Amino acid sequence: MSRPARWRNLGWVLFFLLPSAIPLFVFTLVPMVSSLWVSLHRWNLISPMEWVGLSNYSNLLTDPMTRRVFLHTLIYVVGYLPIVYAGGLALALALNQRLKGRAFLRATYFLPVVTSWVVVALVWKWLLNPTNGLVNQVLGAIGLPEPGWWTDPHWALPAVILSSAWKDLGFVMVILLAGLQSIPGDLYEAAKVDGSNAWQRFWRVTLPLLSPSTFFVVVISLINGFQVFDQVYVMTAGGPAGSSQVVVGQIYDLTFRYGRAGEASALSWILFALILVITVVQIRGQRRWVHYA
Amino acid sequence: MHDSRRRSTQYSGPETRSLTARLALYAAVLVGAAIMLFPFLWTVITSITPEGSLADGPTLIVDNPTLGAYRTLVDALPIWRIVLNSLGVAVASTAFQLVTGSMAAYGFARLHFPLKNVVFGFYLATLMVPLQVLVVPLFIEMKTLNLQDTYFALLAPTIASAFGVFLLRQAVSAVPLELDEAATIDGAGHLRIFTTIVLPLIRPALATVAVFAFMGSWNSFLWPLVVIRSPEFMTLPLGLSTLQGQFTTQWDVVMAGSVVSIVPIAIVYLLAQRHIIAGVAHTGIK
Amino acid sequence: MRLLKFGAIGVTAALALTACGQGSATKEVAAPEGKSVVRYLNFSSNDGHEKDLTAIVNAFQTANPNITVQVETVPYANYFTKLQTAVAGGTAADAFELNYENFVTYAKNGSLAELKDVDSAAYKKSLYDAFTSDGKQYGVPESFSNVVLFYNKALFKKAGVAGPTAEWTWKDEQAAAAKLTDKGAKVWGDYQPVSYNEFYKVLAQNGGEFLNADRTEATFNSPQGVEAAKFLIDKVGKTMPTEADGAGTPDFDSKLFKSGKLAMWHTGIWMFAGMADAPFDWDVAVEPGNTQKASAMFVNGLVVSAASKNAEAAQKWVTFLASSDETTKTRLATSWELPPVADEAKLAPYLDQPKPANREAVFTALEDTVLPPVIERQQEMQDLVTTELTSAAAGRKPVEKALADAQTKVNGLLKK
Numbered sequence: 002m003s004r005p006a007r008w009r010n011l012g013w014v015l016f017f018l019l020p021s022a023i024p025l026f027v028f029t030l031v032p033m034v035s036s037l038w039v040s041l042h043r044w045n046l047i048s049p050m051e052w053v054g055l056s057n058y059s060n061l062l063t064d065p066m067t068r069r070v071f072l073h074t075l076i077y078v079v080g081y082l083p084i085v086y087a088g089g090l091a092l093a094l095a096l097n098q099r100l101k102g103r104a105f106l107r108a109t110y111f112l113p114v115v116t117s118w119v120v121v122a123l124v125w126k127w128l129l130n131p132t133n134g135l136v137n138q139v140l141g142a143i144g145l146p147e148p149g150w151w152t153d154p155h156w157a158l159p160a161v162i163l164s165s166a167w168k169d170l171g172f173v174m175v176i177l178l179a180g181l182q183s184i185p186g187d188l189y190e191a192a193k194v195d196g197s198n199a200w201q202r203f204w205r206v207t208l209p210l211l212s213p214s215t216f217f218v219v220v221i222s223l224i225n226g227f228q229v230f231d232q233v234y235v236m237t238a239g240g241p242a243g244s245s246q247v248v249v250g251q252i253y254d255l256t257f258r259y260g261r262a263g264e265a266s267a268l269s270w271i272l273f274a275l276i277l278v279i280t281v282v283q284i285r286g287q288r289r290w291v292h293y294a
Numbered sequence: 295m296h297d298s299r300r301r302s303t304q305y306s307g308p309e310t311r312s313l314t315a316r317l318a319l320y321a322a323v324l325v326g327a328a329i330m331l332f333p334f335l336w337t338v339i340t341s342i343t344p345e346g347s348l349a350d351g352p353t354l355i356v357d358n359p360t361l362g363a364y365r366t367l368v369d370a371l372p373i374w375r376i377v378l379n380s381l382g383v384a385v386a387s388t389a390f391q392l393v394t395g396s397m398a399a400y401g402f403a404r405l406h407f408p409l410k411n412v413v414f415g416f417y418l419a420t421l422m423v424p425l426q427v428l429v430v431p432l433f434i435e436m437k438t439l440n441l442q443d444t445y446f447a448l449l450a451p452t453i454a455s456a457f458g459v460f461l462l463r464q465a466v467s468a469v470p471l472e473l474d475e476a477a478t479i480d481g482a483g484h485l486r487i488f489t490t491i492v493l494p495l496i497r498p499a500l501a502t503v504a505v506f507a508f509m510g511s512w513n514s515f516l517w518p519l520v521v522i523r524s525p526e527f528m529t530l531p532l533g534l535s536t537l538q539g540q541f542t543t544q545w546d547v548v549m550a551g552s553v554v555s556i557v558p559i560a561i562v563y564l565l566a567q568r569h570i571i572a573g574v575a576h577t578g579i580k
Numbered sequence: 581m582r583l584l585k586f587g588a589i590g591v592t593a594a595l596a597l598t599a600c601g602q603g604s605a606t607k608e609v610a611a612p613e614g615k616s617v618v619r620y621l622n623f624s625s626n627d628g629h630e631k632d633l634t635a636i637v638n639a640f641q642t643a644n645p646n647i648t649v650q651v652e653t654v655p656y657a658n659y660f661t662k663l664q665t666a667v668a669g670g671t672a673a674d675a676f677e678l679n680y681e682n683f684v685t686y687a688k689n690g691s692l693a694e695l696k697d698v699d700s701a702a703y704k705k706s707l708y709d710a711f712t713s714d715g716k717q718y719g720v721p722e723s724f725s726n727v728v729l730f731y732n733k734a735l736f737k738k739a740g741v742a743g744p745t746a747e748w749t750w751k752d753e754q755a756a757a758a759k760l761t762d763k764g765a766k767v768w769g770d771y772q773p774v775s776y777n778e779f780y781k782v783l784a785q786n787g788g789e790f791l792n793a794d795r796t797e798a799t800f801n802s803p804q805g806v807e808a809a810k811f812l813i814d815k816v817g818k819t820m821p822t823e824a825d826g827a828g829t830p831d832f833d834s835k836l837f838k839s840g841k842l843a844m845w846h847t848g849i850w851m852f853a854g855m856a857d858a859p860f861d862w863d864v865a866v867e868p869g870n871t872q873k874a875s876a877m878f879v880n881g882l883v884v885s886a887a888s889k890n891a892e893a894a895q896k897w898v899t900f901l902a903s904s905d906e907t908t909k910t911r912l913a914t915s916w917e918l919p920p921v922a923d924e925a926k927l928a929p930y931l932d933q934p935k936p937a938n939r940e941a942v943f944t945a946l947e948d949t950v951l952p953p954v955i956e957r958q959q960e961m962q963d964l965v966t967t968e969l970t971s972a973a974a975g976r977k978p979v980e981k982a983l984a985d986a987q988t989k990v991n992g993l994l995k996k
Contacts (some may be wrong), residue, residue: 012404013484017401018413021394021454026434028451035431038422046430047666048689095323108564109327112334115509115559117531120552123830124333131824150975152823171330175505176461179498179570183468213464220418221457228424236789242971249424251498256426257661258959260685269427277423279416293467430668437669520665523652539627540656540848543830 040267045260057267066243067250068267071275073158074247078226080162081169086218088166089173094207095175097181102115108180109172118168122235125164126151154244157237161245165232173218179205180214212291220283248272334556341549362363363546367554370547372525380512380530381558383445385406386450387511388504393501394454396496399462400488403422414463417456425516433520448529449523452511466492467501501569508562512555530555590593593688616893620901621648621666621673623659624639624723624880632914642896645761647893665692667885668874674888675898680710680879681962684954687713693716693884693891695898702903707920712879712953719883720902722915726945727876728782729753729868730845731935732838735767744844746944748868749783750811753844753855757819761842769819771833772846774812774973776962777876780953782808784874785867790808790953796994801987804871811870813973838861848878853915856873856935863936866945878952880917883935918942957993964989 040057040162042050061067096107113121128135129150137147148156191204208215230249232241239246239254248268255265342359367373402414432451436442441450471493477487477550493500505512515531537544624632626757630653639650652673654662659684660802666672686692700708703721711719719988729744738742738865741756772778779800780790788804790796821827821836834851836842838858846867855862882898884891901907905926908919912929921927924943930940955961965986972982 010407012406017397017405017484017488021398021459024390024394024422024450024453025417025456028435028453029418029428031435032428032431033420033423035435036427044358045685045689046668047686069456070553079754087313091574092323092326095319098319098322100323102566106323106327107567108560109330110582111563112556112560113330113422115513115563116333116337116556117513120337120549121483124336126829130826149824154976155320167329177500177568179465179502180566182498182570185467213457213468216465217461221421221460224418224421228422230426240338240967240970241974242976243508245487249426253426255961256430257664258963259957260664260959264432266427269423270422273419280422284411284415412769431664433665436670437671442671443670514594516661518643519654519658519662521667523671525652535658536626536653536655539624539850542834542854545831 010045031057036266039263040270043261044263046256046262048259050263057264058271061264061267061271066246067271069243070246070248070251073229074229074244075167076158077162077229077247078223080159081165081226082222083220084162085169085173085222086215088170090173090177092170093177094203097178104133107174113168113174114171114175116168118235119230121164121168121230124255125160125167129160129163132258136246141188151237151243154241157241159165161211161229161232161236164236168232169222173222177211177214178219180211184210195261209292213293216283216287216291220280220293223279223283224276227272227279266284316545321561337549337552337556338500341546341553343546355548363544363550364542364548365551367537372528373533373554375526375559376528376530376533377554379445379448379527382528383448384508384511386449386547387464389509390449390453391455391458392500392504395458395462396466396493396500397488399452399466399496400492402459402463403466404484404487404492416578417459429520432517436521442521443523443527445527448518448527448568449511451517452507452514455507458507461503462496465496469495498570501566505559505563505566505570512559536576590884607675610969615648616890617648617650618675618890618894618897619652619673619757620894620897621652621654621659621663621676621691623654623656624677625651626653626655627912629916630918633715635903636901636910638908639904640900641657643900644896647896649897665674667887670887672887673883674890674894675884676880677717677880678883680881681952681954681958683711683712683881683883685956685958686883687718689958691886691980692885692933693895694833694986695884695895695985698899698904702849702922703920704845704922706949707879710879711883715825719881719898721920722880722898722902723911724877724879724920725849726878726942726949727846727848728864728941729865730847730851730855730862732837732843733838733863734840736841737844743863744865744868746866746941748865749782750868750870751869754811757844758817759821762793767841767842768821768836770815770844771827771836771842771877772812772815772831774829774966776965776969776971777952778812779965779969781811781867781876781950782811783869785869785872785994786811787871791955795955795967796985798990801983801989805983808870809853809969809972809983813979814967816916818972850917852936863938864941866941867940873948874950875948876952877946877949879920955990955994961990961993962992979990 026122039050041052041054043053043057044050092110095105096110100106131137131147131149131152134150137150140147148159150156150160188210189202189207192206197205228249229247232252233245233247234253237245239250250270251267252269252272255261255268260292338354341363342358342361344358344360344362398417402410407413433442436447436450441447473491473495474487477491482490495513513531515535516531518529518532519535522532531549534548534555537548537551622633633653635653638986640648640649644791663672663676673693695718698717700717707721707724707935708717711717711721731744733743736756739760739762741759744753744756753770760769761767782791783800783805785806786808788800788802790800792799816822816827816965820859821832826832832853833842833845833847837845838855839856840860849864865872882902884898888894903919903921908921908926909929911917911919912927915933917929918930930942934938968977968982968986968989971977972979977985
């Protein structure tokens with residue numbers, strides 16, 4: 002394409018992009034850059050900032066707490082994503098069929114997504130109560146070990162993962178359902194004519210054509226998963242003994258409870274770098290498996 | 295408008311023909327639904343239990359059901375004002391995100407321009423810094439612009455969202471290019487292609503974005519907490535948070551508040567669901 | 581297009597909203613000639629005392645017709661998030677509330693205006709002095725409350741145990757708790773959270789010191805400290821419910837006591853109102869000590885922002901709110917926290933109220949109180965001490981190791 006041709010669209014590009022670009026720039030990018038500035042200072046929010054250069058970063062990188070919160074966050078993401086994707090896909094497929102009352106069922110599965118974490122956390126703390134919770138009663142009845150869940154440092158994170166996956170199933174379901182709607186029926190007709198069975202059609206038609214939605218779910222779930230906060234805050238507050246503290250939980254505590262906003266900003270930029278790398282890798286890799294129309 | 299064609303070609307999932315398989319699926323889905331419904335039911339039940347408590351775990355039978363908690367809620371808070379505030383901001387935020395998001399999605403999916411991926415990267419980057427670290431700089435910015443403590447301040451961070459742009463971009467990408475080309479031959483420009491071809495075809499994605507945009511604004515807590523100080527701008531999550539005392543909490547009232555906050559989003563979802571599900575598959579070109 | 585129409589309507593609605601928003605935002609700028617507006621941010625009136633605060637505001641405005649008080653109330657859980665952001669943005673209220681634990685941080689960081697010519701004789705001296713920093717008065721005490729031992733008389737009677745007296749020591753409490761605990765009936769003998777707030781108190785009851793005299797070093801990892809921590813931790817699971825039983829979840833202890841399943845409960849006098857309608861007879865006593873008596877006391881103070889343009893009017897308001905007779909009357913009549921006034925005769929109406937019968941204990945406890953040890957990085961210290969103690973209580977660490985670790989970490993906070 003010649004240079005003028007490449008720029009010919011500019012008017013249209015501005016027309017379509019500026020309505021979103023301007024507010025995103027003013028209300029998100031500008032504060033982001035400010036927080037980068039804050040990350041180079043010592044600041045407790047209530048007295049003037051004090052320049053410290055990169056020392057917030059170097060302190061964080063040598064602080065064992067940083068490694069712990071990143072490890073916990075990573076465990077959360079690795080545990081959460083497969084469960085929520087597989088579960089959400091199964092649900093979307095099941096509720097895409099002509100079942101009686103499926104509109105009601107879909108709404109039911111979406112209900113946890115809209116329920117506040119305060120309520121959901123209370124319910125799950127009760128379900129996962131080590132001594133008399135429903136889950137441990139069932140586990141005990143079938144002879145499985147009964148973990149201490151949120152009272153046990155080894156099980157606090159799994160408890161958070163389980164309840165998060167439960168809450169977000171409906172989110173993934175809704176996105177994948179929308180994706181399923183855009184798969185043309187005639188492709189299935191064609192596949193049937195070719196003599197493939199239902200399982201083969203799932204692998205050869207459904208999954209590939211669902212790949213743009215899958216791509217979206219994976220990218221967004223990773224971006225959000227690395228910033229997990231609400232559920233940890235209300236379920237375990239990072240405990241017991243910091244065993245479920247995650248990066249954003251630490252950022253919140255540093256900013257609003259410990260008066261260390263500079264370090265919190267630095268920590269969030271380290272997190273940013275990690276999420277950015279992961280997202281770029283995915284975008285680069287999408288050509289291999291994401292099929293657009 | 296495409297109804298007749300859609301009915302005939304709508305994909306309805308891998309067929310599970312055998313009756314037992316269908317029954318098993320149905321049973322599994324129903325059991326799952328019961329588990330999903332449970333916390334909501336518990337919320338409702340606690341809200342109608344006199345002196346409802348959470349310490350003892352849920353009961354499904356209430357001895358003396360009462361609407362007292364709802365009455366307390368109405369007495370304790372200017373609940374109508376609060377709900378209207380939340381509703382107004384959420385509707386405005388949803389409308390803005392649909393317009394700004396679908397336009398940007400079209401730009402990214404259909405227009406060619408230099409550094410497109412870099413620009414899209416900047417959009418996505420706005421999702422990668424946690425709000426917890428942005429609220430203070432954003433608040434200072436709002437104060438500098440003299441916009442703190444206004445409806446606009448509540449709305450500002452949600453006028454556009456990269457989440458919506460991304461989801462809609464995926465949907466626009468799935469619209470066959472042949473449709474655009476045919477329209478171009480008929481003399482249509484970008485604006486007409488966008489409004490008459492692309493928008494109707496991405497209705498499921500628009501409805502999905504609408505649900506999440508509404509929900510995001512409706513449930514938002516930290517930003518309103520920081521930026522609003524006059525009671526007349528108070529939103530629902532802020533109002534509900536005042537029901538929890540420093541030492542004690544009336545859980546029946548808190549749960550009544552939760553019910554009040556869940557029901558509107560559930561309605562929005564039910565309204566949107568029709569569009570999410572009834573999405574037009576394809577128009578026959580392929 | 582229906583969709584576009586929807587969009588257009590939404591945008592119009594938004595513009596309309598923005599317009600009215602603008603209208604409201606400009607209103608506060610213009611205070612009428614000769615009048616001043618004092619913005620007052622508080623947490624203590626949330627959830628129950630909003631009307632009482634309004635009554636005090638009205639009394640103040642009647643006495644000072646040139647000053648209008650604008651109240652903003654934020655629940656305690658979010659209060660400091662709100663306050664810090666406002667201070668950072670330069671929009672802090674003219675006057676605000678600070679609990680004693682957080683006062684030092686704000687005073688040391690220059691966020692507060694010095695109060696001048698305050699009538700210090702109106703306040704209980706120890707409370708008034710708590711709000712000085714580097715020899716300057718940066719606040720006045722607003723209210724206080726203390727912790728006493730609540731007990732269920734019916735359970736004591738049933739178990740044949742004599743009720744607690746002011747002479748009780750830890751040993752008496754432990755012995756009674758063991759007799760009162762009946763796990764079969766799900767009745768627990770005792771409840772005292774394993775936390776920073778309880779630890780510094782039992783430490784004082786055992787003659788230990790949390791910090792050295794000039795607050796530069798932690799000294800709680802002492803033989804007295806270990807014994808005190810063990811006193812707390814040994815209760816868990818024996819005479820006191822564990823985390824798995826629900827301890828630590830919201831309102832767990834108050835519901836347990838109110839349902840008649842808890843014999844002794846260490847908690848604050850703020851629970852009097854909530855327990856008034858408990859369906860059994862209960863009373864309070866001064867908390868048992870070990871080598872000495874020490875009752876926890878919590879104090880809220882009132883301060884004026886260093887950035888306030890109405891500092892004079894703001895000081896008028898905070899001193900009125902702290903020590904006027906109207907406030908004292910309102911606080912006592914509504915079982916709010918206690919007023920910090922020096923003249924104890926003014927507190928007499930408090931003793932006349934029914935339930936608990938031994939209200940005198942509230943004042944007896946004041947004879948030997950301990951304030952929370954406070955450092956600049958207060959919240960971090962509280963969190964880490966609580967975390968270490970909880971680890972020991974759950975059996976993940978020996979008590980000695982937990983205290984040693986906590987002390988090392990607190991010293992780290994004091995150095996930075």
